[in-house]
Amino acid sequence: MGFLDIDNATKSYGSVEVLHKVDISVQEGEFLVLVGPSGCGKSTLLNMIAGLEEITSGEIRIKDQVMNGVHPSNRNIAMVFQSYALYPNMTVGQNITFGLEMHGVPKPERDKAMQEVAKLLQIEQLLDRKPGQLSGGQRQRVAMGRALVRNPDVFLFDEPLSNLDAKLRVDMRTEIKKLHQNLGTTIVYVTHDQIEAMTLSSRIAVMNGGYVQQLGTPQEIYDTPANIFVATFMGSPAMNVMPAKVAVLNGRPHAEVATHDGSMAQLPFSQDNLAEWDGRDILLGIRPETITDMDGADRKSTNIAQMTNRIVVTEPAGSDTFVSMQLGGRDVIARMRSDAEVAAGQDFDFAVNMEKAVAFDPESEMRIVP
Amino acid sequence: MSQATQDTAIRTGRVTRTLIYLVLVLFALFYMLPLYVMLVNSVKPLAEITGGGMMNLPQVFTLEPWFKAWSSAQIGVDPTGLRPYFWNSIKMVVPAVMVSTILGALNGYVLTKWRFKYDTILFGLMLFACFIPFQIVLIPMARMLGLMGLAGTTWGLALVHVVYGIGFTTLYFRNYYAVFPTELIRAAQIDGAGFFQIFWRILLPSSGPIAVVSIIWQFTNIWNDFLFGASFADANSQPMTVALNNLVQSSHGVKEYNVHFAAAILAAMPTLLVYIVAGRYFVRGLMAGSVKG
Numbered sequence: 001m002g003f004l005d006i007d008n009a010t011k012s013y014g015s016v017e018v019l020h021k022v023d024i025s026v027q028e029g030e031f032l033v034l035v036g037p038s039g040c041g042k043s044t045l046l047n048m049i050a051g052l053e054e055i056t057s058g059e060i061r062i063k064d065q066v067m068n069g070v071h072p073s074n075r076n077i078a079m080v081f082q083s084y085a086l087y088p089n090m091t092v093g094q095n096i097t098f099g100l101e102m103h104g105v106p107k108p109e110r111d112k113a114m115q116e117v118a119k120l121l122q123i124e125q126l127l128d129r130k131p132g133q134l135s136g137g138q139r140q141r142v143a144m145g146r147a148l149v150r151n152p153d154v155f156l157f158d159e160p161l162s163n164l165d166a167k168l169r170v171d172m173r174t175e176i177k178k179l180h181q182n183l184g185t186t187i188v189y190v191t192h193d194q195i196e197a198m199t200l201s202s203r204i205a206v207m208n209g210g211y212v213q214q215l216g217t218p219q220e221i222y223d224t225p226a227n228i229f230v231a232t233f234m235g236s237p238a239m240n241v242m243p244a245k246v247a248v249l250n251g252r253p254h255a256e257v258a259t260h261d262g263s264m265a266q267l268p269f270s271q272d273n274l275a276e277w278d279g280r281d282i283l284l285g286i287r288p289e290t291i292t293d294m295d296g297a298d299r300k301s302t303n304i305a306q307m308t309n310r311i312v313v314t315e316p317a318g319s320d321t322f323v324s325m326q327l328g329g330r331d332v333i334a335r336m337r338s339d340a341e342v343a344a345g346q347d348f349d350f351a352v353n354m355e356k357a358v359a360f361d362p363e364s365e366m367r368i369v370p
Numbered sequence: 371m372s373q374a375t376q377d378t379a380i381r382t383g384r385v386t387r388t389l390i391y392l393v394l395v396l397f398a399l400f401y402m403l404p405l406y407v408m409l410v411n412s413v414k415p416l417a418e419i420t421g422g423g424m425m426n427l428p429q430v431f432t433l434e435p436w437f438k439a440w441s442s443a444q445i446g447v448d449p450t451g452l453r454p455y456f457w458n459s460i461k462m463v464v465p466a467v468m469v470s471t472i473l474g475a476l477n478g479y480v481l482t483k484w485r486f487k488y489d490t491i492l493f494g495l496m497l498f499a500c501f502i503p504f505q506i507v508l509i510p511m512a513r514m515l516g517l518m519g520l521a522g523t524t525w526g527l528a529l530v531h532v533v534y535g536i537g538f539t540t541l542y543f544r545n546y547y548a549v550f551p552t553e554l555i556r557a558a559q560i561d562g563a564g565f566f567q568i569f570w571r572i573l574l575p576s577s578g579p580i581a582v583v584s585i586i587w588q589f590t591n592i593w594n595d596f597l598f599g600a601s602f603a604d605a606n607s608q609p610m611t612v613a614l615n616n617l618v619q620s621s622h623g624v625k626e627y628n629v630h631f632a633a634a635i636l637a638a639m640p641t642l643l644v645y646i647v648a649g650r651y652f653v654r655g656l657m658a659g660s661v662k663g
Binding site for chain 2: 073079085146
């Protein structure tokens with residue numbers, strides 16, 4: 001029994017089911033991020049928690065109270081919208097206290113709450129301005145102030161940073177994280193940005209096509225993705241996925257992958273159970289940062305494989321150098337130290353950290369679980 | 371707005387520009403000619419008009435025709451001038467404009483933010499009201515007014531105009547609210563505002579430009595209406611347009627053209643004033659939503 005329970009919730013528009021049996025339990029103080037491409041149902045799910053969209057079947061409970069059919073204002077939730085949704089005709093102060101006013105809180109208390117929130121978010125000097133006179137970052141703060149002032153059980157964020165420019169987005173991301181650490185509130189946060197999801201969350205629900213593809217901590221999602229969709233959606237650049245064949249050599253399962261000239265590279269797996277797949281095709285998943293030069297290989301890893309392959313392109317990006325090559329007939333990216341000595345057209349000895357490699361069933365696209 | 375005009379205007383040479391202005395000024399003068407005739411002749415003694423020279427400036431300046439048109443000209447049976455009918459028009463126009471605008475705003479609010487099944491069909495049907503000719507509704511309307519006991523009253527006339535205007539006002543507000551961010555409505559719902567609180571506190575305060583469009587449109591139409599006024603009003607509730615007609619068309623006595631001119635200007639004055647005061651918001655309101663600001 002969690003703080004916020006989503007219990008087999010589905011959503012249909014007419015005969016079209018857009019959200020299929022979602023089952024998530026959020027603990028008090030948890031930061032849950034719903035992430036996925038547009039149209040995956042994440043905003044619909046958030047709106048169902050808020051009560052802005054009805055639940056077709058299943059149940060949503062907050063603090064063990066069933067919320068189906070309860071009006072949004074009676075759920076003790078607060079929501080921050082993508083467009084901030086500040087009332088343009090009211091001052092910042094009125095925007096923040098509108099919800100309290102609607103709930104019949106007397107003016108002196110409202111003003112006190114407003115001052116506290118304004119101090120917390122450092123927007124005291126803006127209270128008399130209209131939203132139209134504020135910058136994007138200031139509007140964002142006011143929108144959060146409006147949510148905070150009601151002291152809700154659950155905060156809902158609907159892509160709150162997507163309207164900000166890149167630099168401000170990073171700053172606000174840190175601030176939201178700080179706020180969560182200081183206040184310990186329960187947050188459900190929708191985004192399509194996998195970096196936001198990774199940095200902010202205590203748990204992530206990766207969604208696609210109306211299904212929750214995987215629910216887990218950022219580390220679980222990143223290291224042991226449930227399927228190819230999760231593997232390639234999370235992480236930037238995306239995980240390299242290429243066709244390979246399993247071969248048992250000296251009693252140990254290896255992945256055989258074609259390099260640029262058609263010769264086979266043999267990469268030993270750490271997962272022994274893959275021996276069952278001897279002679280069969282799989283899809284091999286390798287994250288870019290686990291393909292490096294020999295010097296840059298992870299020293300803690302017990303399974304570094306060596307592989308010679310030709311470099312097609314190098315892209316120095318300051319902090320890292322991205323190297324692309326042909327592997328298994330696909331373009332594969334390696335992420336190296338910026339001072340790795342690499343040049344296009346060169347045959348290079350790569351180190352592959354096979355401890356982190358994952359294998360997928362090419363039929364179901366699910367990860368082959370060790 | 372003026373800046374935008376300058377930015378988008380095509381650059382032209384000085385000679386072309388002078389020519390353009392010359393043509394524009396000529397057209398403007400031509401269009402102002404009727405007003406000039408009316409103004410000049412309304413401040414002349416009658417003898418100067420009947421003696422010919424409609425276009426001449428007055429030799430003797432007098433405001434007598436204006437006073438007469440306002441308070442003592444013979445209209446129907448009584449020499450009352452236009453004054454009582456002016457108030458009839460006001461009593462008809464003000465409630466009719468206010469009620470039809472508020473109902474239009476409510477309709478627009480419901481049709482865009484509280485969508486329901488068949489709402490587009492309903493809206494389509496309401497749009498028919500904009501295209502139904504006045505003549506078709508005359509007899510059914512007369513019957514309805516009779517049944518409601520409002521025949522021959524100013525209230526009845528106001529009601530007719532409200533009903534006839536809702537189609538237009540709904541169209542205006544629906545299109546305006548269609549681009550009003552729905553997230554604001556949702557935020558207000560979460561804040562605990564009800565149906566009417568959202569309308570009064572969030573939507574209406576942001577509806578200035580379109581409200582001005584609706585008010586100008588309704589005011590002009592209702593004030594200038596003649597057919598409904600002539601059909602549904604009795605002698606005591608006639609609006610100004612009908613009274614003006616009775617004054618000008620009266621078949622006995624001398625035709626006092628100077629009084630007629632003054633009366634016609636008096637009857638046209640309120641719509642002119644409304645447009646001068648609120649006109650600049652009119653274009654802004656019509657443009658609202660069409661261009662991303």
